[in-house]
Amino acid sequence: MxxxxxxxxxxxxxxxxxxxxxxxxxxxxxxxxxxxxxxxxxxxxxxxxxxxxxxxxxxxxxxxxxxxxxxxxxxxxxxxxxxxxxxxxxxxxxxxxxxxxxxxxxxxxxxxxxxxxxxxxxxxxxxxxxxxxxxxxxxxxxxxxxxxxxxxxxxxxxxxxYGDYKTMVQEIAQKICGENVTYHIISESGPDHNKQFQAGISLKNELLAVGLGSSKKEAEQAAAKKAYDSLNSKNKKYNGD
Structure with a gap:
């Protein structure tokens, strides 16, 4: 040095x-x-x-x-x-x-x-x-x-x-329909030093949300947050909250 x-x-x-x-x-x-x-x-x-x-x-x-x-x-x-x-x-x-x-x-x-x-x-x-x-x-x-x-x-x-939307969306999915959510990488772009990932989250083969991130984990968390917000809103309406 x-x-x-x-x-x-x-x-x-x-x-x-x-x-x-x-x-x-x-x-x-x-x-x-x-x-x-x-x-x-x-x-x-x-x-x-x-x-x-x-x-x-x-x-x-x-x-x-x-x-x-x-x-x-x-x-x-x-x-x-x-x-x-x-x-x-x-x-x-x-x-x-x-x-x-x-x-x-x-x-x-x-x-x-x-x-x-x-x-x-x-x-x-x-x-x-x-x-x-x-x-x-x-x-x-x-x-x-x-x-x-x-x-x-x-x-x-x-x-x-808690910030861990992957855990939170799994819990609410189980509560609503007793099923597990799944993740898949839809696309990745950019050079190796600056990758951009697009991840999807699905429930019962239905795409709930898509998220973007500079890593697969970050993209999945972004998708999980969107899915959690959507499912949580639907759950509240269903329960009359």
Whole structure:
């Protein structure tokens, strides 16, 4: 890592009250796969492995926090709450507050198509940051960081709705007709670094809604939200609410 890059990363850590002994870990956390792809033959590693680790660490810390903070809630509710906290949109919001986007190393195509502010890129980088911080400083530092940056602001992320529309629409479909919903990818377009997916959700072979997203999971959640709103409205009319 050159001095200019390290100085840039130090400005990030100073601004966000983080300490790193090994700045190579932080550099990797902010290295998008497209940057590595466009620099073949050079010793760059993408943030995908750190993202994998960070996802697990983040899930564990959030689960413990919810377990201790919401003592009356059953397992099913806690699971939905955790899904809302660690979802892509929430993590991207936190990443924007930390201004992670300006420190990302991106491929040229990703840069030109808005990758620096793309939800998926920001959420992945945030998870990779957690993985890097865990390896460098340990779990207690990670817990403190997440408490300051994420957990203390949970009331801003609509936990009452849990954010997991795939679970919610399944529950209401079972209630209405005792059937499971199904998902299928209708189409995908765009280059590998900027895919756009269109997902459909069906009930009893009837297409309920279509959603768009930068990942299959995001597209399915978007479709599930539309289907949930529609089914919930019909259910209320049927019950005279």
């Amino acid at each position: 050159d001095k200019r890059r390290k100085k840039s990363l130090e400005s990030f850590t100073n601004k966000n009250n983080i300490f790193f002994s090994n700045y190579d870990l932080l550099d990797t956390a902010f290295t998008h796969p497209t940057f590595v792809f466009e620099n073949k033959g050079r010793s760059f590693e993408s943030n995908q492995r750190l993202e994998f680790l960070g996802d697990a660490v983040l899930g564990m810390v959030v689960a413990q926090y919810l377990y201790e903070a919401f003592k009356q809630e059953p397992e099913g509710t806690l699971t939905k709450m955790r899904a809302a906290v660690v979802c892509e949109s929430t993590l991207a919001k936190i990443a924007r507050k930390l201004e992670i986007g300006q420190f990302l190393c991106l491929g040229k195509g990703e840069e030109l198509t808005g990758g620096r502010d793309r939800n998926s890129s920001l959420a992945d980088a945030f998870e990779a940051l957690i993985g890097a911080l865990y390896l460098d400083q340990g779990i207690q530092v990670v817990k403190k960081f997440l408490e300051d940056k994420l957990l203390n602001e949970l009331d801003k992320y609509e936990l009452g709705n």
